[in-house]
Amino acid sequence: PAPGALVADALDALTDAAARAALADVDLARGGRRDTVVGCWLTALTGPAREFTAAPDALRALRAELDAWQRDAVGGAVRASFRLVEPEPEEIADPLVVVPADPATVVAADGPWRIEFGLQSADEPGLHVDAGQVWRAPETVPALAGPLDSPQEALLAELGRAGRLWPELDAALRTATPEGLELDAEGAHRFLRDGAPVLHAAGFGVLLPSWWRRPSARLGARLRARGRTAPGTVAATSGGVGLDALVDYRWEVALGDETLDVDELATLAALKTPLVRLRGRWVELDPKRLAAGLRLLRSAGELTVADLVRLGLAEGDRPDALPVLEVTADGPLGDLLAGExxxxxxxxxxxxxxxxxxxxxxxxxxxxxxxxxxxxxxxxxxxxxxxxxxxxxxxxxxxxxxxxxxxxxxxxxxxxxxxxxxxxxxxxxxxxxxxxxxxxxxxxxxxxxxxxxxxxxxxxxxxxxxxxxxxxxxxxxxxxxxxxxxxxxxxxxxxxxxxxxxxxxxxxxxxxxxxxxxxxxxxxxxxxxxxxxxxxxxxxxxxxxxxxxxxxxxxxxxxxxxxxxxxRRLKTDSSIISDLPEKLEMEVLCNLTAEQAALYRAIVDDMLARIESSDGMERRGLVLATMTRLKQVCNHPAQLLRDGSALPGRSGKLDRLEEILDEVLAAGEKALLFTQYAEFGAMLRGHLSARFGREVLFLHGGVGKADRDTMVTRFQSPDGPAVFVLSLKAGGTGLTLTAANHVVHVDRWWNPAVEDQATDRAFRIGQRRRVQVRKFVSAGTVEEKVAQMIADKRHLAASVVGGGEQWITELSTAQLRELFTLEAGAVAE
The missing domain is CATH 3.40.50.10810 (Tandem AAA-ATPase domain)
Known part of the structure; x- marks a missing residue:
């Protein structure tokens, strides 16, 4: 078996065993006794025994309970909504002036905060009714999601569902007609931090004050650093600064654009409340972050350049640390931290x-x-x-x-x-x-x-x-x-x-x-x-x-x-390079011949028959072997059969390649042909040299350095060979082959980065002509289906696109059947 498959299989088994060992002593009282079908089901989910026996009637009862639980968890066409309203300034008592000479004030916010209940449409959240209207005039409630038999019952049911997720709502539910819930500052903070995310994730409507989650509503730190060299100078080349060099620093603590001193932070810490109104804006105060801020303001000294870079460019990741809003330094370190x-x-x-x-x-x-x-x-x-x-x-x-x-x-x-x-x-x-x-x-x-x-x-x-x-x-x-x-x-x-x-x-x-x-x-x-x-x-x-x-x-x-x-600069950026010619990339669909289609179906049928009785590493190995054989068939039957038989007329890809090379050679141009299979490259070289009566170069991993250099020099010369076959691994990097303005990927590696590297042997500085890149794909086969999957993921943010085909081995049998089965219309008429 492949090493990756072996490791993945072992990790699957070990992780499952570790989870079951950790859950073995979980109290199942809330789920039911072990002699009930629910208890047996929970035991099978969490214990060492992975299956249980039950009568058909018991299984139907379990299904009914699970369906009812899911309906209750997901909700219906209407949902409860929760709006947090902060206290009005005149409702807040005991203003505390931090610095008497400064008009800025810090106001303790003990209450009253209020969560207002409502009912809204699940599909159109803009359709909303306050709980007060539901209780006082249910007949005036608009149709939120079709006619409601009883808006009051719907609201109570939704509030009950929410209460199971956020038990602090239970106090409001003890009244006959709950319209809202009053909270102190700590309760409001718990709702903002914990309750609101839970309710929102469960599908309830949640409306929070606009200042929440703004960076300006939280304390942050600024770091001022000074290098040991004079500002504006660069250390000598022989010495340098280095990641281990030391710089002097001092911290500042800020709220948005405003800096706070030690006295102000100490006053905030003494309030011992999580929410305050400071200088006209609401602020979240975390005791750990306040303590961290005080420690920062009382500290100064030196740190390494590596620490400075991490603080300045990565920000603080620990929840008890102040986020680093800004790092400034003088001289070249300042230029480094400034970016660009x-x-x-x-x-x-x-x-x-x-x-x-x-x-x-x-x-x-x-x-x-x-x-x-x-x-x-x-x-x-x-x-x-x-x-x-x-x-x-x-x-x-x-x-x-x-x-x-x-x-x-x-x-x-x-x-x-x-x-x-x-x-x-x-x-x-x-x-x-x-x-x-x-x-x-x-x-x-x-x-x-x-x-x-x-x-x-x-x-x-x-x-x-x-x-x-x-x-x-x-x-x-x-x-x-x-x-x-x-x-x-x-x-x-x-x-x-x-x-x-x-x-x-x-x-x-x-x-x-x-x-x-x-x-x-x-x-x-x-x-x-x-x-x-x-x-x-x-x-x-x-x-x-x-x-x-x-x-x-x-x-x-x-x-x-x-x-x-x-x-990193890109050739496609006109501000970097404006005289590089255009690159045209196209996917060329090639039909299979009848012989290819028959071999393809036979391979798929054989795999599907054998896969039913295999599992684990054996199954993964079978899928990968099948993938290789199918790709070989799509190239040419002779590659799969290895019988040395003649090539003409038996492969849709070969026929299309010959048509393209006819045009390329007639125009006096040159082409690079990439294949991941060295054996198929050798077959192409022999066939194409005979077909066109020209020398065809072939570079593969077995070619020595001197011969490789000679090939490159000859191909780059105006009167050198016009067709160069290269195995993808041996010829995909490091070579300059700008004499070619045609690139053909005869078969796909399915890693965009590797294919681009190969294409860029021709599409690079020194290229004066438009480069045409053709990627062959056999229509209706696994090649076309995987090519589409890769195309869907080909954006730079998703830079990890698996370099191999291991992911295919994890598909279910039904998914494999869909992926491998030959589609109608794949065979040339």
């Missing part, structure tokens, strides 16, 4: 030794990296594919002083040659040493080679194998290209590169979040260790709320936290 550093900085010109011209946004990127370096902080250069991350880095390297020390650049093996070529082109004076291959330098020769170089290139696999030797060098800078290679923080190569000592760290990636937020944590842990806290707390504070619950506020907080250290 890249746009505030003056664009930086590359040094004379850089042989090239940077675009304006690239000069801003250079200034941003130099700025972070001056502070001793790391960053993630996450510009969109093709915006020239390489030249920005080379300009930064060229600006290093002669005695700065070497830069180590770690990249995939496929990119070593590209870095060598680009360095020779843009920074010919840069001394480059490649630490790779079986004959790479070791021991003293390695040390000599490193100290004689300005830029050392190595690969992730070598970095993991030679971790001790590389960690013995005091690197000026460590750069990770295609940094998504360390998205799994626990891998050997991720741990190896994080252990490398360096004064400055840069991670380079076009996809900082490929599948999950843990990717971002791992990359940021390299760039700025400790900034996002431990992995476990990051998961609890950010990953779970954002990925599972779509928490927009938490996502915004994470963006603020990482924003100063992540620079």
């Amino acid at each position: 550093v890249e746009r505030r900085l003056t664009p930086l010109d590359p040094p004379p030794t850089f042989k090239g011209t940077l675009r304006p946004y690239q000069r801003r990127g250079l200034a941003w990296m130099a700025f972070l370096q001056s502070l001793g902080l790391g960053g993630i250069l996450a510009d969109d594919m093709g915006l020239g991350k390489t030249v920005q880095l080379l300009a930064l390297f060229a600006a290093d002083p002669a005695d700065a020390g070497p830069t180590l650049l770690v990249c995939p093996m496929s990119l070593v040659g590209n870095w060598q070529r680009e360095a020779a082109r843009f920074t010919p004076g840069l001394r480059v040493h490649v630490h790779h291959g079986a004959d790479r330098a070791r021991g003293a020769p390695f040390e000599d080679a490193v100290h004689a170089a300005d830029l050392v290139l190595t690969t992730y696999s070598v970095a993991a194998r030679d971790a001790v030797a590389l960690a013995s060098v005091a690197w000026h800078r460590v750069v990770l290209d295609e940094a998504q290679a360390i998205k799994n923080a626990s891998t050997r190569q991720a741990e190896a590169v994080r252990s490398l000592p360096a004064r400055h760290r840069i991670a380079v990636t076009g996809t900082p979040v490929e599948n999950r937020l843990a990717d971002l944590w791992s990359i940021m842990q390299f760039a700025n260790p400790g900034l996002l806290g431990p992995a476990s707390s990051f998961k609890q504070s950010y990953a779970v709320p954002i990925e599972r619950h779509g928490d927009a506020a938490t996502a915004a907080r994470l963006r603020r936290m990482t924003g100063p250290f992540v620079l």
Whole structure:
């Protein structure tokens, strides 16, 4: 079985067992005795035995009880409403002047607060009747949801239902005609904090004062920080500030725009009431937050830059802490905390030794990296594919002083040659040493080679194998290209590169979040260790709320936290780049041949027959194997059968591909063809070269570095081959193939980030023609259905779109049947 499926199955069983163990001693008295059908049902839900036996009549009785409970819980066409009314100013006694010379006052709000009852339509909340009218003149109550036989009975029933959820309403229900409930300040606060959310969640109408939940109705903190360098200056490049550097600070406590001093806070704390009217506005006073505010005002001293950044950009998360409304600092730290550093900085010109011209946004990127370096902080250069991350880095390297020390650049093996070529082109004076291959330098020769170089290139696999030797060098800078290679923080190569000592760290990636937020944590842990806290707390504070619950506020907080250290510009932003040609993406539906359809149905029928008698890991493995076989059939029967049979006329995708290539070659243009299956790529190469009488290049994981570089050079030359077949994993990143202006995804990886990376081999700076991207999908098959699911989720906020197909294994048999079954019209006539 797949490791992921095995772990998921084990976690399911362990979680269920833990929950049942925790609930084993729950008192079931409220649900019924264990010898009743309700008691047996509750025991099966919570105890070690997961089933129970009951007669048909008893089960029908259980069903009736559950239906009645659900109707009672959900309510009907009308619902009770609850409106909280605060005391009028003249009703509040004992005004307390905090500062006699100041006209501002703090007024204790002991009451009377009042909850007013009413009745409203569940479908049209605007149709509302006060409880007083219901009791005094029921005949005048308008039709809230069709004619009501008895508005009074409906109101009583609704109030009774609400009372079970919020028992403090029971006091009002002891009267014959309840119209409302009077409360003191503590009772009103309990209703605002606890009762109103419960009632609202249950479907009742709840109307609260407009000031509630406004930030100005709560105390907050402002932090003023001062760096140890003079304002307006930047620390020396060799020193920097760093996340561990100390800054002086002092706190202020504020209500909205107004600052409160220690005396005012102490007076508020002495009132011992949760709600007061302060300076003409209602304010919630939490004793723990008041105490926290007093501690802050009485504290001053120093904290680290990392703590300052966390306080200033992530806000306080603990309920007993004051939310941080603002953090200000002087000098470069102030610029960092202000946000949009890249746009505030003056664009930086590359040094004379850089042989090239940077675009304006690239000069801003250079200034941003130099700025972070001056502070001793790391960053993630996450510009969109093709915006020239390489030249920005080379300009930064060229600006290093002669005695700065070497830069180590770690990249995939496929990119070593590209870095060598680009360095020779843009920074010919840069001394480059490649630490790779079986004959790479070791021991003293390695040390000599490193100290004689300005830029050392190595690969992730070598970095993991030679971790001790590389960690013995005091690197000026460590750069990770295609940094998504360390998205799994626990891998050997991720741990190896994080252990490398360096004064400055840069991670380079076009996809900082490929599948999950843990990717971002791992990359940021390299760039700025400790900034996002431990992995476990990051998961609890950010990953779970954002990925599972779509928490927009938490996502915004994470963006603020990482924003100063992540620079991402998009090709689609005309303010960044205006001369990049258009990219046209289209989904091309291909019909199956009769042979493909017959094989497809046979595979589905076989799976559905076998899945009925399988479960757990066996079921998951069967579903994944079926998915692979169906995708192979959609490509070509010969890929599934592996019989070496002829290809022409047997695949709708192949027929459509030939039609497209006819047009491409007739126009004198070039095309990239991506497939996730290396074996199918080899089949395409042989067939297409014979079909068109031309050489077809084929790049896959088994191609060595020298041959790979030769292929790229030949394809990029005007008279080179016009068709390039690439396996998605081997050719999807790091290559510049702008000679092509057609991209065809013959089969789908179903991860938008991976597909975009592959497309951007052609759609990048240097491309002068409009790029046409075609994504093949077999009509009526699982390919079309999953493609639609992915399209529905393809927005940046949902950056986690599962990189594989494990989610399909969790579908029910009925859902699998619907997903896999071949639709009518899928076969070509």
